[in-house]
Every structure is written in structure tokens, then in C-alpha cells.
Amino acid sequence: MEQVDFNIGYDIEPEKVDAFAAEVWERACEMESAINSEKQGVARLLENGDHAVKWRFCYWLKNIYGLYDARFAVNRAANEVAREQGITLATPTTHEVVLKKEQKVG
Incomplete structure (x- = not known):
């Protein structure tokens, strides 16, 4: 079994x-013959994090x-399917650095 986390x-x-x-698995199977297309890939909830839910996609x-x-095929398929289905896989911005202009004294 192999896995990729999202x-x-x-x-x-x-x-x-x-x-x-399911769509990621189907597309990845079309892209790469090393994936066992006879055994369905599955998503399992791995962790409820601070900013997102970590899901583990398992395949054989x-x-x-x-x-x-x-x-690579699974990651490529996930990127394509996420865009099509409006699912964001990005890591959120947790902080912002603000630079102030230097003030002149005088």
C-alpha cells in the first residue's frame, strides 16, 4: 500500500x-500502470488540524x-481534480509581516 496526504x-x-x-484514483490509474486499478483507492480522515483536515489517500x-x-500520477491527478471541483489543497497563510517605511528624523 502507498499513501499521499492532503x-x-x-x-x-x-x-x-x-x-x-475516487476521481483522483481513476485518473491516476489512467496515467500510471504501476497503480493497481483492480483495488479501489480510498480516502481516510487522518487528523483534524488547526487550519485544515488531513486526509490520507491510500492506493495499492x-x-x-x-x-x-x-x-507523481496521484499528485498530478489530485491537482487537476481539485481545480475542477473547487477544492483548495493550499496551506493557509497563518501570519503576515508588515514593513513600515523608514521615518526621517529632523
Whole structure:
């Protein structure tokens, strides 16, 4: 079994994450033959974090030598599907640095 973790916002319902994972798995299988297309990939809630829910997408390989290519295919598919379904995978900005203009004395 192989896995990839995704941080997804709290505003996305678990059912939508399941649909996202199913589409990611289907596309990744089309892209990479090392992924076992006979065993459905699944999304599992891993952690409720401070800014997002961490979901683990699990999938199985037919060929361990295709591990990196499979991981790249899953990440590529996830990026495409997230854009199409309006799911943001980005890490939130937690702070901002404000620089002030230097004041002249005199």
C-alpha cells in the first residue's frame, strides 16, 4: 500500500472528499500502470488540524518499481481534480509581516 496526504479545508464535506478521492484514483490509474486499478483507492480522515483536515489517500501498487511514478500520477491527478471541483489543497497563510517605511528624523 502507498499513501499521499492532503490538507483540505473544513468547509469541504466528507462526501465531497470521497468523490474527489475516487476521481483522483481513476485518473491516476489512467496515467500510471504501476497503480493497481483492480483495488479501489480510498480516502481516510487522518487528523483534524488547526487550519485544515488531513486526509490520507491510500492506493495499492502492482509494481513497486513504479512507486515514484505512481506517486507523481496521484499528485498530478489530485491537482487537476481539485481545480475542477473547487477544492483548495493550499496551506493557509497563518501570519503576515508588515514593513513600515523608514521615518526621517529632523
